[in-house]
Amino acid sequence: MTADFRRAVFVTSAAGAKDFRSDRPAVLFVGRSNAGKSTLINLLTGQKSLMKTSATPGKTRLVNYALIDERFYLCDCPGYGFESQRDYFERLMDDFFQVSARTLKGVVLVVDARRGILSSDADMIAFAAGHSVPVLAVLTKVDKLNRSQLSQLVQAVKRDYPTIGIVTSSTAKPELIDTVRNEVSKLALGK
Numbered sequence: 217m218t219a220d221f222r223r224a225v226f227v228t229s230a231a232g233a234k235d236f237r238s239d240r241p242a243v244l245f246v247g248r249s250n251a252g253k254s255t256l257i258n259l260l261t262g263q264k265s266l267m268k269t270s271a272t273p274g275k276t277r278l279v280n281y282a283l284i285d286e287r288f289y290l291c292d293c294p295g296y297g298f299e300s301q302r303d304y305f306e307r308l309m310d311d312f313f314q315v316s317a318r319t320l321k322g323v324v325l326v327v328d329a330r331r332g333i334l335s336s337d338a339d340m341i342a343f344a345a346g347h348s349v350p351v352l353a354v355l356t357k358v359d360k361l362n363r364s365q366l367s368q369l370v371q372a373v374k375r376d377y378p379t380i381g382i383v384t385s386s387t388a389k390p391e392l393i394d395t396v397r398n399e400v401s402k403l404a405l406g407k
């Protein structure tokens with residue numbers, strides 16, 4: 217059965233290896249800064265301010281954990297894309313993947329649909345694949361695209377990255393979120 221995403225509580229902000237959790241399955245939300253990671257977690261849980269969101273990129277600096285339905289964690293990552301924070305982010309990911317080696321069930325790659333998958337996203341896909349962690353791409357802000365732009369993007373992502381899942385989301389289209397919930401639930405719980 218799909219988890220009840222509305223039963224969500226904020227657990228902790230983790231700054232590094234000693235704070236990362238490995239006591240439950242986890243799904244890690246990554247993506248370029250400002251892609252909409254924190255907004256997506258708030259949409260999934262139906263809680264407007266579970267995670268801090270901002271029009272200013274770089275709001276999230278730590279890995280923020282939300283516990284869903286007392287079953288698994290959704291982990292909100294800082295965004296990448298700032299050259300100056302590259303080393304910080306890579307270290308954070310190395311540590312996270314190491315501490316969570318047995319519990320990390322999937323990576324949700326949050327992609328601003330206006331930008332598509334850029335080289336930093338491709339690096340993240342390769343990094344997850346290198347750790348045998350499945351990737352679900354969530355194309356966000358699809359309210360900003362028309363139907364043909366969106367279908368072109370989905371086709372291109374399917375063609376270029378045939379191994380990853382793809383779903384769409386938008387704050388303006390609440391009807392899309394149940395599909396995202398189902399796919400994230402499948403990653404976290406394997407069903």
Ligand SMILES: Nc1nc2c(ncn2[C@@H]2O[C@H](COP(=O)(O)OP(=O)(O)OP(=O)(O)O)[C@@H](O)[C@H]2O)c(=O)[nH]1
Binds near residue numbers: 250252
């Ligand atoms: N139009 C539109 N705007 C969105 C959508 N999702 C997020 N945004 C906006 O995009 C901006 C960034 O959202 P965040 O959720 O803070 O992005 P983030 O990926 O967590 O950003 P960092 O933590 O800085 O990496 C905010 O101004 C949001 O309101 C969407 O579906 N549609």
Ligand SMILES: [Mg+2]
Binds near residue numbers: 253254268293
């Ligand atoms: Mg954020």
